[in-house]
Amino acid sequence: MGEAEASRFAAIDIGTNSVRLLVAEVRDDTVLPLVRALRLTRLGQGVDRQRRLAPEAVARTVAAVEELVQQARSIRVQDIVIAGTSALRDANDRNEFRRTVERRVGLPVDILSGPGEAALSFMGAVRGLGSAGGDEVWVVDVGGGSTELVRGTPQGKVIARASADVGAVRMTEAVIHSDPIGPEEWDRLTDAIARGLAPLWKALLGDGAAPGASRGMVGGCLVGVGGTATTLAAMDQRLEPYDPDKVHGYRLSRRAVAELLDRMRAATVADRRMWAGLQPQRADIIVAGTAIVLSVMDRLGAEKLTVSEADLLDGLILWAARLERDPSYVLAAGE
16 A cells, blocks of 8 residues: 555545545644535434434435445545444444444444534544634534534634534424424524534633623634535635535625525525535525524624634544543444
């Protein structure tokens, strides 16, 4: 095996809404992306209510994992790490899903704990953006089933991390039943988000912490990773087609996020499917995802969100390449 091949790794993230692949080379703790791929499979369909994976969602997701593993193997990587997040943490039949994937592709599936996912997302984002400025960096990852928030330094040291069961798919399924969303449902959505995110503020700011610019973001930087953040950056620029180079490092103002959300609330799902920068498969969940992003920005007093293409996948690459799959990031038995 040659030198380039020896430093080449692949990571597959089995999320609540999507399955994603990153193939990259690691040089001096820097992740150099070679290939990215995405399949929207909605594994988390109904999990919040049933605590079980829907058979059709399992079929879609397993097929996507098989396809992406085959793609990674065709590039001759040294190692492939497969990790699951919120939907698999919540599903009572997650071990059955793991065994199915392992039987089909011959690779283990690690299910990350909430704090583990948060820390790896932070690792990937900070190293992917380089110096973010300021004394502190906050990284928010709004996923389909959960939101992770990490406070740390621009050098990558984690100060505090937390995860909450608030995500774009989870909130959409729980609250949004009209199209477009009506005033009463909107009030229920924002209330559910506020209640669901409360554990983050308790863990990271402490009880009784004053909201807004008086705490948290003074002199700091808020970085957004994951599909909601990158979609908002693409929508704000009306990118057609999607261009990761224009998304990575893009700075979204709080005002721009609020204006996009107002526009979404007034539109039907069918209307949103036609918008530049928005993948049609995300049109139904983007309202909830954006509302979560705006809630985090409001609570931290953040006027800007720096969007990063580097995220959990980059952290997983480093977890495999440099941390030897440290088990402290994985869901403990019985959790």
